[in-house]
Amino acid sequence: MSAFEVSRYHDEWGPIHVLSDNDNIYLTFGNGGEQSGMQVNQPDRLLFQYTQCMMLALLLAPDARGATLLGLGAGSLAKALLLADENLQVTVVELREKVALAARDWFSLPDSKRLTLHIGDAFEHIQAPLLPAGQQDLLFVDLYLDNGLQDQLVDPAFLQASYDHLKDEGVLVINLWDEGKGILPLCMDTLQEVFGSQPLQASTQEGNVIVFVGKDIQLDPHPRRLQAQAKKLGGHLDVPLQRLLNRLQVVV
Numbered sequence: 001m002s003a004f005e006v007s008r009y010h011d012e013w014g015p016i017h018v019l020s021d022n023d024n025i026y027l028t029f030g031n032g033g034e035q036s037g038m039q040v041n042q043p044d045r046l047l048f049q050y051t052q053c054m055m056l057a058l059l060l061a062p063d064a065r066g067a068t069l070l071g072l073g074a075g076s077l078a079k080a081l082l083l084a085d086e087n088l089q090v091t092v093v094e095l096r097e098k099v100a101l102a103a104r105d106w107f108s109l110p111d112s113k114r115l116t117l118h119i120g121d122a123f124e125h126i127q128a129p130l131l132p133a134g135q136q137d138l139l140f141v142d143l144y145l146d147n148g149l150q151d152q153l154v155d156p157a158f159l160q161a162s163y164d165h166l167k168d169e170g171v172l173v174i175n176l177w178d179e180g181k182g183i184l185p186l187c188m189d190t191l192q193e194v195f196g197s198q199p200l201q202a203s204t205q206e207g208n209v210i211v212f213v214g215k216d217i218q219l220d221p222h223p224r225r226l227q228a229q230a231k232k233l234g235g236h237l238d239v240p241l242q243r244l245l246n247r248l249q250v251v252v
Contacts (some may be wrong), residue, residue, distance in 0.1 A: 007106060009098040016098055018106050025106055027074040027099075036073035036107075043108040044079050045238050050208035051076050052239040054173050056248065057138055058084055059226045059233065059241070060200075060212055060219050061171045064137035065089065068165065070122035071142040072099055075109035080237060082114055091116045091136075093125045123152055127161040137167055141174045154187040159194045169217045176209045184209060188251045202247035212248075221250045 003019035003026060010016065019026045024047060026037040037047040046052045054077060058064065065088060067081055072094035081090050094100050097119045103109040118125065122143055139162055141153060152158055153174060162172050172195070176184060191199050191213050199213040200221055212219055220226065223245040234241030 007102070009102055011096055011098045013096060016096070016102055018102055025074075027102060027107070036076050038074060038076065038107045042238065044083055046076055046080050048076075048204075048206060049244070050175060050204040050206050050210060051080070051142075052237075052241070053202050053204050053208075053210045053244050053247070054140060054142070054175065055080060055084065055233070055237065055239065055241065056202070056210075056230075056244060057140070057171050057173045057212060059229050059245070060214070061137050061169075062229065064171075066136045066167075067091070067138035067140065068093070068136045069140045069142065070126065072103055072109075072117070073142065074107040075103040076107070077140060077142060078109065078115060082110065082112055084233060084237060086114075089114050089116075091118070093118045093120060093122045095119070095121055123158060126158065126165055134164065134167055136165055137170050139165055139170065139172045141172070143175075154190060156190050156194065159190055163194050163215055166215045168215060170215045171219065172211075172213050172215070174211045176211055177207060187211070192251075199251045200248050201251050202244065202249070204247075211251075221248065223248055 003021040005017055006020045007018040008015055017028045019028060024037050024039050039045055039047050067088055067090050069077055069092045072092050078090055078092050081088055100117060176187060188199055195213045196216045197214050197218045199211050200219050202210045226245055227242055230241040230245045
């Protein structure tokens with residue numbers, strides 16, 4: 001069944017569409033594809049494989065207590081992080097207030113004392129953060145416009161600010177889409193130079209590449225060692241983390 005529009009928001013950056021095919025609800029920007037979505041009968045379950053894959057970060061930083069998420073979308077990642085660990089404090093930075101409104105109106109974004117939402121520019125936030133530098137265990141970057149990846153994600157200044165935002169041995173997670181621009185090799189080289197370790201990457205069926213890199217620490221590239229933890233967390237979130245863990249490989 002094709003999706004039909006159930007609501008529309010508009011701001012200075014353009015339209016924000018909420019679509020439904022009855023089983024799922026989707027958020028889209030302009031003429032772009034589905035940026036985020038929610039399964040109607042399982043609203044807390046991550047719908048897209050690329051978002052499921054980003055949750056592998058919790059296996060790579062098992063003692064994380066603070067996470068920053070740049071880009072809210074429909075709130076899927078924020079909800080999953082809150083569900084995954086009751087001790088995790090989540091800070092989200094979203095440029096568009098209407099996106100946050102849509103997430104609350106249609107996608108069950110919760111009011112939680114563990115969730116702090118800031119409306120503002122993610123690039124400005126990460127370089128002049130409201131939270132002191134070096135305070136977060138995890139930094140998730142999921143920033144897209146309706147025409148795809150924001151090239152600023154591979155800017156050395158942005159990646160250096162991301163490094164500074166994290167605690168020692170913190171983990172950066174980036175959702176990338178190469179789009180034929182040669183962004184991936186450039187990003188990997190810059191990440192390795194800034195973070196002092198080799199990134200890990202996992203390709204997804206949607207074409208996204210999820211990149212993980214540790215701050216001055218080499219993340220464990222051997223999935224077998226994390227299978228027990230993946231089974232437990234995957235069962236809790238109802239996502240196939242064990243299979244996704246096997247997609248991880250060191251970037252060389």
